[in-house]
Amino acid sequence: MASLRIATWNINSLRLRLPLLERLVAALDPDVICLQETKVPDELFPDAGPPALGYPYVARKGMKGYNGVAILSRIPLVTDWDAPDWCEKGDCRHLQVALLLPSGPLELHDFYVPAGGDIPDTEANPKFAHKLAFVSQATDWFAARTGLRRAVLVGDLNIAPLEQDVWSHKQLLSVVSHTPIEVEHMVAWQKAGWYDALRHFVPPEEKLFTWWSYRNKDWRLSNRGRRLDHVWVTPDLTAGLRSMTVLKDARDWPQTSDHVPVSVTLDV
DNA sequence: ATGGTTGAGCGTCAA
Numbered sequence: 233m234a235s236l237r238i239a240t241w242n243i244n245s246l247r248l249r250l251p252l253l254e255r256l257v258a259a260l261d262p263d264v265i266c267l268q269e270t271k272v273p274d275e276l277f278p279d280a281g282p283p284a285l286g287y288p289y290v291a292r293k294g295m296k297g298y299n300g301v302a303i304l305s306r307i308p309l310v311t312d313w314d315a316p317d318w319c320e321k322g323d324c325r326h327l328q329v330a331l332l333l334p335s336g337p338l339e340l341h342d343f344y345v346p347a348g349g350d351i352p353d354t355e356a357n358p359k360f361a362h363k364l365a366f367v368s369q370a371t372d373w374f375a376a377r378t379g380l381r382r383a384v385l386v387g388d389l390n391i392a393p394l395e396q397d398v399w400s401h402k403q404l405l406s407v408v409s410h411t412p413i414e415v416e417h418m419v420a421w422q423k424a425g426w427y428d429a430l431r432h433f434v435p436p437e438e439k440l441f442t443w444w445s446y447r448n449k450d451w452r453l454s455n456r457g458r459r460l461d462h463v464w465v466t467p468d469l470t471a472g473l474r475s476m477t478v479l480k481d482a483r484d485w486p487q488t489s490d491h492v493p494v495s496v497t498l499d500v
Numbered sequence: 501a502t503g504g505t506t507g508a509g510c511g512t513c514a515a
Contacts, residue, residue: 244515245507269515271508297508298515347515359514390515446505446515490506490515 234334235474236307236500237262240342240386240461241482242443242491246270246302250281252485253304257285259479260495263306264331268344268388269489270300277302293324301327301342301387308332309340316373318366325366335500336382343370343387352411360408363390367417375424382500385426385464388491391418394431396439397459409458426464429496433476443491444483451483463496472499 239262243249246267256265265287272278272294282290287304291311294300301324303309313328325344330337346366349359374380391414395401404410422428434440441457448454465473474497482492 248507269507298513349514447503449504487506 233472233499235497236264236331236333236338237495237497238264238266238340238384238386238463239493239495240266240268240388240463241493242268242344242388242461242489244269244271244489244491246272246281246300247276247278249487249489250278252482252488253281253285255485256479256482256493259481260477260493262495264340265304266327266340266342266386267302267304268300268342269298270294270302271298272300291327291329293327295322295324299324299344301325301344303327303329303340303342305329305331310337316369318369319362321362333500338500339380339383341383341385341387343385343389345388345390347390348408348414350408352406352408352413363408364413364417367391367414367421371417371421371424374421374426377425380425381466381468383425383466384469384496386462386494388460389418389462390460391415392458392460393418394436394459396436397441399439399441399456399458404458409460422464425466427467427470429463429465429470429473429498430459430476430478430494432470432473440478442478442494446490461491461494463494465496465498469498469500474498 292302348363444451
């Protein structure tokens with residue numbers, strides 16, 4: 233039985249914020265770092281960065297301008313997985329790897345779910361339709377994998393499912409990220425074999441946020457946050473859950489992301 | 501009601 237710490241962060245440009253990863257490592261000391269919105273094509277990926285930080289094993293999938301995911305690891309990993317091209321858009325929104333732990337392989341998924349645009353209507357807004365279709369496809373894909381175990385799913389899922397996952401449930405009911413249809417989709421996805429590891433440590437009646445908009449001058453004072461970033465585990469891993477950290481201090485780092493890093497520690 | 505901010509990369513689009 234060994235302890236494993238996995239961090240997830242929507243870094244909103246890897247090249248711009250590579251120096252901030254050093255702070256993340258100092259604060260959380262994770263074994264694995266899952267990033268979203270790296271915004272860097274593979275041919276421009278800063279290959280020397282992760283090994284210099286102590287993470288020699290890297291999986292990444294990027295494109296020009298937007299999206300992009302990466303996994304930085306101290307633990308050897310296998311990347312030759314045939315994950316679907318979600319919604320057949322060629323987006324770089326998902327990585328699947330296996331961490332080669334002494335106790336055996338652990339399946340790890342890093343997701344960046346489409347934000348969905350501004351209007352919560354599938355007819356008027358194709359981005360919203362894409363978001364729901366993406367989540368539906370992911371749900372079906374995992375549901376088909378009956379008996380999935382020893383797996384962890386993290387990422388910016390761009391949905392805040394519980395009432396206390398947003399600063400005002402009533403005021404956000406028609407705001408993309410907290411609409412009932414999105415919450416339904418996310419709950420169905422979870423039911424396809426996942427357990428909410430962050431809420432394992434924080435009761436549902438307590439507020440829990442991982443994102444604060446750039447548009448609020450004093451994010452801490454107004455505290456208009458949402459929980460858009462998630463860590464899910466398969467049920468067999470729940471007994472091993474040890475601790476969780478939402479690194480709120482990161483929201484005050486110089487030139488930081490609007491998301492903060494989250495980490496979960498578990499025995500595996 | 502609608503604005504507010506940030507990043508990529510040079511047009512605006514995406515968030």
